[in-house]
Each structure stands twice: as C-alpha cells, then as structure tokens.
Amino acid sequence: METVFINKLKPLLDAVAEQMALLLPKKTGEHYIYSRYDPSGEIPVEFNNIRPCTPIKEFLLPVCELAATSPEPLEPEDVKPFAIFGLKDCDLRSIEILDKVFADEEFRDPFYVKRRENMFIISSDCFEVGENCFCNLFGGRPFAQSGFDLNVSKVKDGFIIEAGSQKGRDFTEKHPQLFTETSGALLAERDENRSRTQRRLEQNNAEYQFDAPTKEIVEKSQDSEIFDVEARNCVECQACTRICPTCHCFYLYDTKQKDYFAKMKMWDSCMRVGYAAVAGGANPYKILGDRIKHRLLHKFVYFLDRYGKDMCVGCGRCVDGCAGEVDIRTVLKKLSEEFKDKEKAKVTK
Amino acid sequence: MSQNPYQPINGEIVDIIDESQTIKTFVIVPEEKFKFEAGQFVELTLPGEGEAPFTPSSSPADTEKIEITIMKAGRVTGLLHQCKKGQKVGIRGPYGNGYPIDDFVGKYIYIVAGGVGLAPMRSVFLTLLDRINDFKSVVCRLGARTPDNFIFKNTLFWSWQKIDGVEIKLTVDKADADWDGNVGVVTTICDKKDVDVKNAVAVICGPPIGMKYATLKLLGFGFDAENIYLSMEKNMSCGIGKCGHCMIGKYYVCKDGPVFTYEQIKQYPDIWD
Numbered sequence: 202m203e204t205v206f207i208n209k210l211k212p213l214l215d216a217v218a219e220q221m222a223l224l225l226p227k228k229t230g231e232h233y234i235y236s237r238y239d240p241s242g243e244i245p246v247e248f249n250n251i252r253p254c255t256p257i258k259e260f261l262l263p264v265c266e267l268a269a270t271s272p273e274p275l276e277p278e279d280v281k282p283f284a285i286f287g288l289k290d291c292d293l294r295s296i297e298i299l300d301k302v303f304a305d306e307e308f309r310d311p312f313y314v315k316r317r318e319n320m321f322i323i324s325s326d327c328f329e330v331g332e333n334c335f336c337n338l339f340g341g342r343p344f345a346q347s348g349f350d351l352n353v354s355k356v357k358d359g360f361i362i363e364a365g366s367q368k369g370r371d372f373t374e375k376h377p378q379l380f381t382e383t384s385g386a387l388l389a390e391r392d393e394n395r396s397r398t399q400r401r402l403e404q405n406n407a408e409y410q411f412d413a414p415t416k417e418i419v420e421k422s423q424d425s426e427i428f429d430v431e432a433r434n435c436v437e438c439q440a441c442t443r444i445c446p447t448c449h450c451f452y453l454y455d456t457k458q459k460d461y462f463a464k465m466k467m468w469d470s471c472m473r474v475g476y477a478a479v480a481g482g483a484n485p486y487k488i489l490g491d492r493i494k495h496r497l498l499h500k501f502v503y504f505l506d507r508y509g510k511d512m513c514v515g516c517g518r519c520v521d522g523c524a525g526e527v528d529i530r531t532v533l534k535k536l537s538e539e540f541k542d543k544e545k546a547k548v549t550k
Numbered sequence: 551m552s553q554n555p556y557q558p559i560n561g562e563i564v565d566i567i568d569e570s571q572t573i574k575t576f577v578i579v580p581e582e583k584f585k586f587e588a589g590q591f592v593e594l595t596l597p598g599e600g601e602a603p604f605t606p607s608s609s610p611a612d613t614e615k616i617e618i619t620i621m622k623a624g625r626v627t628g629l630l631h632q633c634k635k636g637q638k639v640g641i642r643g644p645y646g647n648g649y650p651i652d653d654f655v656g657k658y659i660y661i662v663a664g665g666v667g668l669a670p671m672r673s674v675f676l677t678l679l680d681r682i683n684d685f686k687s688v689v690c691r692l693g694a695r696t697p698d699n700f701i702f703k704n705t706l707f708w709s710w711q712k713i714d715g716v717e718i719k720l721t722v723d724k725a726d727a728d729w730d731g732n733v734g735v736v737t738t739i740c741d742k743k744d745v746d747v748k749n750a751v752a753v754i755c756g757p758p759i760g761m762k763y764a765t766l767k768l769l770g771f772g773f774d775a776e777n778i779y780l781s782m783e784k785n786m787s788c789g790i791g792k793c794g795h796c797m798i799g800k801y802y803v804c805k806d807g808p809v810f811t812y813e814q815i816k817q818y819p820d821i822w823d
Contacts, residue, residue: 268556271597308790450794452787457598479785480624485820503800
C-alpha cells in the first residue's frame with residue numbers, strides 16, 4: 202500500500218485538472234451532482250461524504266449516443282483522458298460490473314472501452330452513510346477496495362492519498378511537491394474512520410439481514426405474490442433503472458439527419474411495458490409485477506449465473522429516486538421472510 | 551471489418567418476391583461477402599427508419615446475396631414491405647448460433663414449422679440438401695393458415711417433394727376449393743411413426759403457440775428435450791448480448807440462441823409468451 206498525505210484538496214485537484222478535464226461532485230440541493238472542476242477557486246472544493254446522486258455509468262454509457270452511420274460508416278472517436286473525483290466503493294464496483302458486459306472479449310463496445318481506458322478514477326472513503334445506503338448487504342464497504350487510480354481518505358487535518366494503479370503511482374511520483382509522508386497515526390485514524398462508517402452502515406441495515414443468499418431467495422420466489430403486491434407501490438417512472446449504476450439496458454433506433462442516416466444507442470428500462478414486446482404481439486412482461494420480478498431475477502440470479510456477481514452494489518440510489526414507494530431492500534426482505542416460512546413448512550411436513 | 555459492432559454493412563435490395571399477402575422475400579446484395587450459418591440471424595436496417603432481427607431464408611452457401619423472408623407484422627416490417635428494388639439497407643451480423651448440423655449426421659431430421667416460421671427452415675433445408683446422404687431422412691411437417699399463405703409455394707409444392715431422402719406433408723388451418731391436403735394445425739399431421747424418435751432430432755419454428763404445442767406433442771412421442779431444437783423469437787436489438795431485451799433466464803437469445811434445445815430453456819417461465 203503506497204500512501205501519501207496532503208493538507209488540502211485543491212492543490213491535488215489543480216494538478217489533475219492541469220493534465221485533463223476533471224469532474225467532481227458539487228452539492229446541489231441535498232445531493233451531490235457531478236460538475237466540471239473550476240480551478241479559479243470561486244467555487245469552494247467540497248469533499249463528498251457520501252456517493253454522488255447520479256450514477257457513474259453516464260460517463261461511460263451516455264444516455265444517448267451515436268452508434269453507427271450510413272452510407273459512411275462510423276468508427277469510434279478517440280477519447281481525451283478525463284478524471285472523475287469522488288467515486289465511492291459502490292461506484293467502483295458498478296464499473297466492474299459494466300466492464301463485464303461492455304468490455305468482454307467476444308464483443309467489445311468500442312465506445313465504452315475508449316472512455317473506460319481514458320478515465321482517471323479518484324475515489325474516496327465514505328465519511329457518512331447515506332439514508333438508503335446498503336452496500337454492506339452486497340459485499341460493499343464504505344471505502345474503496347480496488348478499481349481506483351487514486352483514493353482519498355479524509356482525516357482530521359487533511360487527506361491520505363493512496364495509489365491503486367500504475368496510472369495513480371505515476372501521478373503521485375510526478376508531483377512529489379504536493380505530498381508529505383503519512384504516519385502510522387494518520388493511517389490508524391483513517392482505519393478508525395472506516396470502522397466507524399462501517400458500523401453505522403451495519404446499524405442502518407440491521408433489519409435487512411436476509412435468511413439465505415439473495416440468489417436462492419429470488420430464484421425460489423418466482424410464484425410469490427409479493428411482486429404483484431409491490432407493483433401497487435410502483436408508478437412505472439423507471440427512475441430505479443435510470444439511476445441504477447449497474448442497469449445498462451439500451452436500445453438502438455434509427456434517425457434521418459440532413460445528409461446521413463444515424464443509428465442511435467439510448468438507455469432503456471425493463472420497467473417499460475413494451476420493453477420485451479415483439480412485433481408479432483408476444484410480450485412476456487405485460488404485467489408490472491412480472492417486470493419487477495424480471496428485474497430482480499436479472500440482478501440477483503441471471504447476472505450472477507453468467508458473470509459470477511450480483512448486479513447490485515447496494516448504493517441505494519433506486520430507493521432515493523423512487524417516485525413511488527418501492528424499496529428493494531424491503532422487497533428482498535419480504536421475499537426472504539416468505540422463503541424462510543416456506544422452508545420451515547417443508548421441514549415440518 | 552469495422553471494430554464497431556453497431557455498424558451495419560451497406561447492401562441493396564435487388565429483388566422482391568411476393569410470397570403471400572403478408573409475406574415477401576427480399577433478395578439483398580451486401581457490399582461485402584456475408585457468411586452465416588443456417589439458424590443464425592441478422593439485424594436488417596432500413597436506414598433512418600429502424601432495425602429488426604431476421605433469420606435469412608437462403609442457403610448459407612451463397613455468400614454473394616442473402617434472402618430474407620419477412621412478414622408484415624410491425625412498424626419496420628411494414629415499411630420494408632413498401633420498399634422497391636434498389637432500396638439501400640444495412641446488415642449487421644450474423645449473430646447467435648446456428649443449428650449444429652454436424653451433430654445431425656446419421657439421424658432423422660424432423661422439421662415442424664408453421665407460417666413465416668418456414669423462412670428460417672428453408673435455410674436449414676437447403677443446407678441439409680447439400681449433404682442429404684449424411685442423414686437418415688429429412689421429414690417435414692409444415693403448416694399455413696390457408697393454401698395461399700404458404701411461402702415458397704413453387705418449390706415447396708413441387709420440386710422439394712420429389713427429392714430422395716425428403717418427405718414433406720403439408721396442412722392448412724382453412725382449406726380453399728383447390729386444396730386436397732390435410733386441414734388442421736401442424737400437430738395434426740405429426741405422427742409418432744414419422745421418424746424413429748430415438749434416432750432423430752426435431753427442428754421447430756413458427757409462432758410461439760405453435761412451437762409450444764409441437765414441442766409438447768413431440769415430447770409425447772418420446773423425443774428427448776435435448777433433441778428438440780427451437781428457434782426463439784425475442785426482441786433482439788443489439789445482437790451482441792448487451793442491451794438486455796432478449797433474455798430467457800440467464801441466456802441472451804441473441805448470443806446464446808436463437809437456437810436452443812428445449813432442455814436448455816424448459817425451466818424458465820414465459821418462454822412461449
């Protein structure tokens with residue numbers, strides 16, 4: 202572990218911004234939303250204590266982008282290196298999940314891969330726990346575990362910077378004047394902060410301990426009525442899928458431009474009624490409860506079967522963003538209770 | 551070859567054949583040679599209008615042109631039906647898996663298809679004909695709503711029926727004055743004695759409800775679920791296992807299918823919906 206210490210964030214961010222465009226979370230109302238870094242210093246730099254409101258996927262998979270053109274074909278343009286500050290462990294884990302889909306060996310999405318390769322990731326420890334954060338239920342931590350170039354941990358008198366990749370090490374080595382050495386006391390303070398946040402996270406989610414692995418619970422609950430009951434609390438706004446950092450469904454559509462034809466790639470949502478409909482009229486997910494069920498099956502069963510990971514990082518954004526009253530933790534907990542009762546009934550039979 | 555998987559190859563519609571009132575075959579010449587296996591599908595773009603997945607109906611042996619037989623069923627297919635010769639199109643693919651024809655060697659091949667489901671079956675059929683002596687025989691049970699609704703009438707009603715090693719039976723839901731064949735859904739012309747089920751594979755293609763009942767009937771004959779091959783229709787958009795629309799359980803139909811054995815997918819609900 203290579204760590205250095207810095208008193209203030211601004212010199213660090215200035216050094217990054219000298220090299221490349223830098224985006225960082227800015228407090229907007231109650232939330233943190235990414236905006237372009239302003240080196241003039243007019244806007245004070247803030248350390249985001251919790252994850253930003255919006256998902257990191259929007260920098261890798263834009264809401265809508267050009268995917269192909271005709272008659273002249275489209276090749277992906279080169280992407281200039283850019284940096285993002287303030288990602289949390291949940292964000293890093295969501296990138297890992299997107300990589301599995303869009304950077305796979307068989308079919309690489311070159312638009313995604315170009316952005317991914319040029320993204321300089323500066324993550325940071327969670328200093329507080331968001332109202333709906335539940336990453337601990339899905340293997341997450343309130344501090345980065347891997348997948349960052351630099352990680353920033355807030356301590357009383359400044360920030361501990363850890364390099365997590367060659368790119369990160371190159372950066373700290375290139376800017377020795379910015380940093381001083383860390384001490385054992387500082388690292389101990391960081392660890393204490395981390396444990397404190399972890400404990401708070403666990404307290405907040407104590408009531409959501411599940412009775413079996415989520416895969417088993419969801420897979421064996423396909424006949425449950427809970428999905429239809431939960432559907433009554435859903436207003437079909439699709440916010441959960443848009444704000445989810447791991448949901449990545451999209452569709453392709455064609456448009457006419459002035460002197461060429463364009464194929465666009467745009468975010469889609471499995472909560473949309475026509476999502477899986479075919480021209481012949483068949484639609485396996487006509488009913489909202491079935492769409493909610495499919496979403497959970499995809500996240501906790503199918504994705505795990507295929508890629509060895511849950512497609513949920515426990516960031517809680519879907520709970521924050523829900524315009525109805527669906528809380529994925531509550532749905533899983535209800536399924537878990539029902540599952541436990543069914544298993545008990547089996548034993549007593 | 552483009553490194554952009556969303557980029558189609560340009561092509562042109564050089565001929566359009568009316569198969570029935572609602573079905574046309576489009577003969578397309580791509581700008582580059584285009585190879586595919588019977589059963590794989592392509593994404594056909596009508597530039598500026600839209601894109602939809604189709605399984606070609608022509609022989610994979612012809613890499614100069616592709617034939618795609620399309621039923622007017624939705625927005626894109628409706629627009630395609632209005633196209634004239636010379637229309638520019640785009641083709642992406644081929645995607646997914648084809649039928650494992652090599653595994654069929656030495657066996658009876660039982661093709662059960664209905665409606666526009668005969669389109670991909672023609673590609674399979676032509677592939678089998680190239681090496682017909684490799685198989686015990688090719689037994690086809692094909693259905694259409696009315697005699698006029700049959701596609702590929704010229705070859706289907708005449709030349710194909712005379713090929714050694716091929717046996718074809720046809721049925722219609724509703725006869726006209728000239729029809730002297732069977733009347734009823736396709737399962738009514740399927741008989742346990744048609745093939746030796748222990749040494750046969752079944753290839754089923756058609757509307758979901760037809761595939762469902764054909765599958766159940768063949769299981770009743772004693773076919774193993776792993777010897778029943780189904781060509782699944784889902785809302786494939788990207789074709790490369792990313793966009794999410796075509797899932798059956800953990801499978802992406804575009805990447806892991808569209809050809810599945812019944813054994814692979816029988817555990818999942820909604821496969822026929």
